Amino acid sequence: MLHEVQAMHGAMSAACSSLVRQPSPLQSYLEDRFEGVSGPAWLDGQAIDQACRAAEMLGGLMTFGPDQKAAEMTEDMWDTAGRAAWRLVLDGDAAIRDFLRKKLLPAVKMNGHPSPRNSFGMLYGWLFASRLSKDLGPIRDIVREVIIENVPLVPGQFLLGKHVTAPRLASVTLIASAEGLHSKTLTKILRLAGVFDGARNVVADYALAKPLIERANMVSAG
Known part of the structure; x- marks a missing residue:
């Protein structure tokens, strides 16, 4: 055996x-x-x-x-x-x-x-x-x-067999680029909301950051 x-x-x-x-x-x-x-x-x-x-x-x-x-x-x-x-x-x-x-x-x-x-x-x-x-x-x-x-991951990134739909951490630089926002503008929004980890330059909770990013995009488009 x-x-x-x-x-x-x-x-x-x-x-x-x-x-x-x-x-x-x-x-x-x-x-x-x-x-x-x-x-x-x-x-x-x-x-x-x-x-x-x-x-x-x-x-x-x-x-x-x-x-x-x-x-x-x-x-x-x-x-x-x-x-x-x-x-x-x-x-x-x-x-x-x-x-x-x-x-x-x-x-x-x-x-x-x-x-x-x-x-x-x-x-x-x-x-x-x-x-x-x-x-x-x-x-x-x-x-x-x-x-x-x-x-920190990118939404939609393929990781070990599956796509990451909502990463917990995400790079501010990559999000700003993907969303068409200036990284300094996004950083300010996230810092005021308390979801920015300045030490690592990442969104500390992407689920909380997502609606803020969408709102900033609407204001920018308006």
Whole structure:
């Protein structure tokens, strides 16, 4: 049964096949799933291949950082990743979101905004490359929602398989350009309304800003 689980992420190399290794908690869980035994709720809510790959990708980020490439991971590294992620997936949705936020926020680009690609490394690359071709389970929505909550985005932007209709944060410069307003005019309107984050030059709550922008456009057109 263990061989069936391991086949989900590739056959072991000849060098590794002779190693004697105690099953990780993730491997034991997957074996139990085949026998109909329930486990952590977050994992049980997914298909077995979804649960396995999500845990390994999270563990890879935890253990080896965002610069590690999935294609360069060895079988030993995947095993280490699965072990590292066990406590995180055991705690479930809220713990995973907290971990991702802590990884995301320190990795800022030159514009001062967090970079999901730089923060999440192979986890982001895996989710991005899959697009809509395969259901990867809840991990894609979790990563997407963490990005929406913390990164300035453009309305209509395509992000991990879906269009962002109403970003929580949005760049003042981009909104002003899209709406035909001067950025200083928009900044003044948003600051008076209390929805401007001057430190990052973003709209701090796009849902509150949207009617103000529409009103400013009507005045400008009139």
